[in-house]
Amino acid sequence: MASPPVLYLKSIKLTFGATPLLTGADISVGEGDRITLVGRNGSGKSTLLKIAAGMVEADDGERFVQPGKTVRYLPQEPDLTGFANTLAYVEAGLGPGDEAYRAQYLLNELGLTGEEAPAALSGGEARRAALARVLAPEPDILLLDEPTNHLDLPAIEWLESELKSMRSALVLISHDRRFLENLSRTTVWLDRGRTRTLDRGFAHFEAWRDQVLEEEERELQKLDKRIEAEEHWMRYGVTARRKRNVRRVELLATMRREKREHRGPQGAVRLEAAQADASSKLVIEAKGVTKRYDGRPIVENVSARIARGDRIGIVGPNGAGKTTLLRLLTGDLEPDEGTVKLGVSLQMQTLDQRRDSLDPETTLADALTDGKGDWVVIGEEKRHVIGYMKDFLFQPEQARTPLSALSGGERGRVMLARALSRPSNMLVLDEPTNDLDLETLDLLEEMLGDYTGTVIVVSHDRDFLDRVVTSVMMAEGDGRWTEYAGGYADMVAQRGAGVVARGGAAKKPAGDASGSRTAAAPATPAKNRAKLSFKDKHALETLPGYIEELTDKADRMRKQLADPQFYSRDPKGFSLVSAALADLDEQRSRAEDEWLRLEMLREATEG
Structure with missing residues (x-):
């Protein structure tokens, strides 16, 4: 039960x-x-x-x-x-x-x-x-x-x-x-x-969701046919008894009201990127690029060649320099050392992480048209801004809404709408999945799959990376970056570990060329070493006192239950104390097992 x-x-x-x-x-x-x-x-x-x-x-x-x-x-x-x-x-x-x-x-x-x-x-x-x-x-x-x-x-x-x-x-x-x-x-x-x-x-x-919606669509089609049949009877049917006619009129009115009040699924986002003429085959060539802040290396001697059609994911912990590397590769930031060469005929569109390019006082319509009227041009197609807004789930009455009044998800959709409406052969996406719902993410992934240009994306979304990118540039620590073929899961398989917090990044073997644009060989996992975490050390110190406290409580309860008059005097209280004692014994057993495990781990660490 x-x-x-x-x-x-x-x-x-x-x-x-x-x-x-x-x-x-x-x-x-x-x-x-x-x-x-x-x-x-x-x-x-x-x-x-x-x-x-x-x-x-x-x-x-x-x-x-x-x-x-x-x-x-x-x-x-x-x-x-x-x-x-x-x-x-x-x-x-x-x-x-x-x-x-x-x-x-x-x-x-x-x-x-x-x-x-x-x-x-x-x-x-x-x-x-x-x-x-x-x-x-x-x-x-x-x-x-x-x-x-x-x-x-x-x-x-x-x-x-x-x-x-x-x-x-x-x-x-x-x-x-x-x-x-x-x-x-x-x-x-x-x-x-x-x-x-x-x-x-x-x-x-x-x-399951798709199956539910398909069934709903079939039911709606059946309702349409029933309404059509009743309307035909109303126009051409032989007049029957008045009572029956009234019932059928009421039935038709009920079906019409049901159809009128039916709320279909919320409109789907329509994503389509305006694509420019193809760029040169070599899109970005970086040689020995280095960037330091206050003496700390963010990017150290990184070289990379990015060709037309590549889809590169940049991953690493917060503070590793992902956005800095992105800006260096796209020419938005000058390196301290090394060179970055961009290909010819490159038309780049950027979705920045903080939505900084959005003026909060600009209206939604003006943000999509750059204040140049009521039309958005996507490739060779000219579309009215209201229709384009609907593709991204905005209502017509929001056209004059200032961007400052929009939610984080709505501002994310505005940035997508702007970036995708402008001709490009290279998309630069810094945390594009922030505040987007799952359905919009689905369509963004499909659009990127159909996009013939080059994509560079910074993201913490493992599923998104696995679905979109063809290789991953991984922060290894101390400004070193390595490229791995495939998505995030492929990188983990090759490297032997995922992204770790700053300060814990795995060191590369001596002699490994930093930042080389070749698929890294599968990393050899380090031998497991016994190690006490902060939590383990604190628990090892506090568990003996906690066990002693539980033991004292249990002893007091046993003395209480030993009273021969307790049950006859208070049967309900006797049951509650018995249950509480059983729970205390279980807690103490778990605490003793945990202390024993940690003590053995401590001995292994010292050994």
Whole structure:
């Protein structure tokens, strides 16, 4: 028999203005569930998660959380105002009985010290602090809204591992396919205000979604035929009894209303790049390129030859210099040493990571037409700006909306629309997947597959890299870069490891030519060495005291249960203490096993 849910939402309804956002959304979360919540941008996923967290009240419907269960919610834009530093912010999220050491441990794992002042944090650093805050208490239910945003690959892969090891039930919203495939066991699809549930992970979602939409289309076609038949009867049928006629008129009116009120799937993004004449065969030739900042090498003696049609992915941890390498290769930044030669007839379009080229006061229509009227020219095709806006899921009434009023996802679509409307034979994409929904990512990948020019992309999205690029330039540390043939998974197979955080990058063997444009030979994994992490060392020091505390509690409970009058006096209390004692014994057994494992690891390290 299935255990009762620890949290559920039933028949949730919510309207913003005159538009219904949620019209009957349900979610049921059981112990240890791994649920991903998917849907188009603007479908109400974040709002539904806030309702689950108790932060937004629905117009109608039911929300239930089992008494005593803890819920933690990760917002997209955390607020650290009022805290002295990041450690104070994370510690404020701990409850009675939570392990205090986890605050510092998680901050360290996420690349923070705990001393950072909130006012000086970047968006990515604030996001990491917020992650530490919700993970530290190890709550019963974790509600995570885009947890991988602003994280680099080492942090994303660490987060995956951490979430897998936790007992918390998870509800995730993310555009990172690989992250969802690795963690989810149930998929909830929010579509046109209602939810559908697939009792399988995200890897099976897209085939199921397509099947649902095909069935819906067939039902709509059947409705059309029924309406056509009833209209024919109304015009030409022999008059029958008046009562029957009234019934059929009412039936026709009901079917017409059903068709009129049917909300089809949200319009699909239409992506098509305006392509210029082909560039020369050699697009970029870099020889011995070096760039240093404050004496620290970011790019050190890198050479590369990029030919027409190549698709190059640039990967590495935050701070490794990915954007710097990109700017050097495209001629946007002068190297300290070495040369970069660009091919002839090169027409380059760039999607920058921070959307810096967008003037926040410019209207949406002017951003797409450069303020030159109402038409967008794509190749040889001239299209009205309103029609082009619709291709990217914008409504006609948004034409005069300033860009400052758009969401992050909408600004991302504006940048895509601008870049793809201009003739190019080379696309430079710096974190193009930020804030894009899964369907838009699908179409972007298809468009890049059909694009005949050259593509250079910086991304932390492993699935996107595997689908798009033909080779990967990997930051090896100390300014060294190596190119590997294939996508991200191919790079991991050849190198023997994925992207690691700065300071932990694998060293290249002596004599290896830095930055050579050849597929690297498969790396030989280093021998496994016993090593105690910060968490292990802290646990080794604190576990004996914790075990002793559990032992004392268990002894007191045993004395209480030894009282022959206890059961007859309070049968319910006797049952509760017995259950609590069994739980304490299990906790102590696990703690003793963990201490023994760590003690053996310590001895191996010292040996």
